[in-house]
Amino acid sequence: MFKRISILLVSILIISLLIGPGIAAKKVEITFWNGFTGPDGRYMQNLVNAFNEAYKGRIEVKMSVMLWGDYYTKVVAAVAAGNPPDVGIMHLDQISAYVPRGVIIPLDDLAAELKLSEKDFIPAVWKAGLYEGKRYAIPLDVHPLVFYWNKKLFREAGLDPEKPPKNRTEFIEYAKKLTKDKDGDGKIDQWGTMIPVGWPNFMIWYSIFFGNGGKLFSDDNKKALFNSPEGIDALQFLVDLVKVYKVSPENVAVDADVDAFKRGTCAMEFNGIWMLTAYQEQPGLEFGAGKVPQLGLKGLANWAGSHNFVVFKQRNPDPDKLAAAKTFIGWVSRKSLEWAKAGQIPARLSVLRSKEFKEIPYIGKLGQEIPPHIIFPPLFPKYGEATGPIWDALNFALTFKKDPKKALDDAVELSNKILVSE
């Protein structure tokens, strides 16, 4: 009797030892890196937690958040060390630098599996994730340049707070009315707008430039074309706001415009949609947010970037992890309404048009009026390096070191050298 029981116990023990690790091993752990360090990080963490709960015992996503500036450095280091994360977030204009280097893998099968179709996406966003006919990125959101205006200051200047300026003439007219010396000490203490000498002036110039019908590079991406009349006009306009119309102070440092808008000493401001939460949290700030006015001469163009999911190529690919990564991306992609609440415009039209989305303050409205005007940059590996000289040109012109034409001519010369170098 005793012998039988012990045989039974031993066999149970052996069987459980054999099966146990088998069951435990079925749980797949994947790593997910991103740079959502702002309020958006909380929303992403909530999504990840909800996913881990839904797939408890099967998949666990471990999310690491770092500043965007560090993020790409860390990704580069991790890839070079042969230990990249499984899933990452990548900005649209970075994808083209990573694809030709074989660092991220095509996701056509995932797109098919998720039944992602062109019809369900903002067209510009959909096309941007394609590289040489293959899809490498699953779009998560769009983050455009947004035009912010202070409604209280509009009322004080006798302007309709619900009607932001629509074009260049109106913009100048409004800006002049909003530039004031309130205490009469000869020093202007409320500005119509603020054009910074650095970030994000490139996005403002870009919107005007494309609104003028400009083109950054030739079709084969071998020649820079931005010193065209369209480019010079766009930059001249920004400089004139400071120099001729005097509706923006000189020497606006990076983020000084943000501080001024929060304090109510800058009436109209251009910045990313990512500033929205900060402005909403600012006590006493009554503001409107909308698409960028048509400052270009031909049409309306609105700069935007986009966050995309990518899957990194591993040295030793593990099919379980790959499957888990795809499950995770698909799951979050379907939850893009939740993500929209973090302050981003979802890339999916079905979400954009849904009633729940339209009801989100500010974002709901921005999601309707901006997407038709988005123009993404041409995507090729040297895009980042070749646009670097434009940033410098804007700085030279807005600090009055060079006139706009000279600044852009010099930048084109540098950019051309970069484009033809190996």
Add this chain to the structure above:
Amino acid sequence: MKKKLFGDKGLLTPYLYLLPHAVFFTIFAFYPVFKGLWISLHRWDVLSGEKSFVGFKNYIDIFLRRNVPAQYYWEALWNTIQFVIYSVPFLVGIALILALLINSVKKGKGFFRTVFFLPTALTVSVVAVIWRWIFNYESGLLNYILYSLFKIKNIPWLTQQPGAWISIVVTTIWWTVGWNMIYFIIGLQNIPEELYEAAKIDGASWWQTFRYITLPSLKPITLFIFVTTVIASFNLFGQSQLMTGGGPGRSTVTVMLHIYNEGFGTNLRMGSASAMAYLTALIMIIVTFIQVRFFTRSE
């Protein structure tokens, strides 16, 4: 008598003591130095891992300014040298003055030492944010004070030269002068009291005491401070990155900032980035050599 290998007088004993340091030194200093040199002789793409041997091409490209990053390198080098010239005299001089003052007070030595040393405990991002606020053009504390006291119109500290260099130099002094001050205090405390007593008996003035006793006695530590400060100033990175963004018009883009962008930023060209790093290291070695010669000349 047969010599022992181990034990107090063993042949291997001194080497065993050296071993732990040697291991870490090899892994973290010796190996990377040569690996970096090896990388600088290649076209090396970090992301794809592709590399091809190109000999000294990266160095030749830099010297002949064959491409845009090479052009930027020489600009950045000149910017960095300017910063070294502007910052080092203050970083050493102010540290010496602070050390002398603290050394001369009767009470509260520890307190003042702590106060001036405290900023070094902060990270560069915190320091840069604080000073960016102070130097802000429209609403900065400094411009506010200048206007309310002297009616001086707003000065664009961060967006025009020479304001940008002044801001970065002032910030760097505030942040790091504590280190040099501590070294000087240690140096001052090591000067034998008898020398001062002898000088007093001989009726030496304060200046004579300082000139003929304090300064010569501080010579070894001053050499050390000069060398480390020049090297630290050559490595300027965070203050430019965070306060001026390299502006106005690339004038505060430093060598380290440029090398970082070339290797890890948008360009991802590890080979030429390494070549730039080696060239800079060579320049720093020469500068250090000159400093050592200068200080040891009279002996």
